[in-house]
Amino acid sequence: MRIAVDAMGGDFAPQAMVEGVMLAKKEFPEIEFQLYGKEAEIRKYLTDETNITIIHTDEKINSEDEPVKAIRRKKQASMVLAAQAVKDGSADALFSAGNTGALLAAGLFIVGRIKGIERPGLMSTLPVIGTEKGFDMLDLGANAENKPEHLLQYAILGSYYAKNVRKIAQPKVGLLNNGTEESKGNELSKKAFELLQANEEIHFIGNVEARELLEGRADVVVTDGFTGNAVLKSIEGTALGMMKLLKQAILSSGIKGKVGALLLKDGLSDLKEQMDYAKHGGAVLFGLKAPVIKTHGAAKADAVAATIRQIHTMLASDVVNQLVAHFEGER
Incomplete structure (x- = not known):
């Protein structure tokens, strides 16, 4: 399992995101994490680099950014690069605590919806x-x-x-x-x-x-x-x-x-x-070709870890591919 993490999204990023990943690694050592963001800032909170890849970028989407414009103009933003990794198949899920509207836009325009789903829901x-x-x-x-x-x-x-x-x-x-x-x-x-x-x-x-x-x-x-x-x-x-x-x-x-x-x-x-x-995890933009999950902007490490547990269950159950077979099989 490979999870692309927008490490710069959220009120307490990157600390909360990285510390949450560290907690989740103890429970799920098999998960490979791709952390997108400022490498020097991310490394401050890393305690174990096993199955961790850092993809450095100085650009990020801010909470006040207009969602669609930000996705289209900030091509090197941590959220955009993480979404692109899912689209390209180098990651299996996208996880962020950042701008909700931008994550919805990234999910729709980059990851893409399942054929047959008219409007993915949150x-x-x-x-x-x-x-x-x-x-x-x-x-x-x-x-x-x-x-x-x-x-x-x-x-x-x-x-x-x-x-x-x-x-x-x-x-x-x-x-x-x-x-x-x-x-x-x-x-x-x-x-x-x-x-x-x-x-x-x-x-x-x-x-x-x-x-x-x-x-x-x-x-x-x-x-x-x-x-x-x-x-x-x-x-x-x-x-x-x-x-x-x-x-x-x-x-x-x-x-x-x-x-x-x-x-x-x-x-x-x-x-x-x-x-x-x-504790149940984050909000899922459901109806896309891969899991795209948003946790609360004020989430701390324990909430981040709970969301990773949710993503692990989604990937292990293969629920998205079941939905693809269901809806695309109807066409």
Whole structure:
């Protein structure tokens, strides 16, 4: 397995990326890592150079760069070179914590989409309360607008991922909607419902509401990119807000509150761990000819290592080639 890593992407690059690679190397010594970026900066954090290749470049894509222009103009950027390595076949997957829009553009324009996939979707595994299972949701923002046919493709993509990567034998697929009744929703939702219900390749369970997502009613949830991104940001914001409110309540409740918090410390730590979706890995731009994975820009070494574990599972399961056979075999 060969993973092309944009070592200069992210808020804490290259330190977080390289330290994460070092953690992952202990678990997966067979992986070959290609680190793209400033060699001198990368070497500061290397503790083991076995199966490590550094491809030096001084150019990188910044967070404020316009994505498509950056991909087209910065030909020597670390992200672009890593994507080109995947396209050329010298790497099997692309991994970055950098500019999300630029990574989407690099995936689409350099790595390329699977024939038959009209709009690749951005997918993450999000937490479910009370279990380690989680659920996969897409599209989370790769596309501002979608057609019903796209949502059907997302259901198939998500089902393949849940089966092969998360080892769920028969993933339950839900359509995010403003009600559980079949008649609910706008034209996109109603037409998508018909397509999903008629497709025998997936286990469609009907509409799911946003309030049901964290209960784990579905293993795969599909929606358009605009709605998916808004829901994702709402979940993130609510989780952060609740933790802040809890901390404020403890600090303002005097000695009793602080003693209570001390007694609940382990439980609160478990809650925080359970709601941390970074442990499931990064966001996958799914529907491309190879895995293209984005971890959070503020990711530290442990989140980077978790994403590499996710990439390892994707490559070991050969899920992308299965999707190629599925969609290109239909043509």
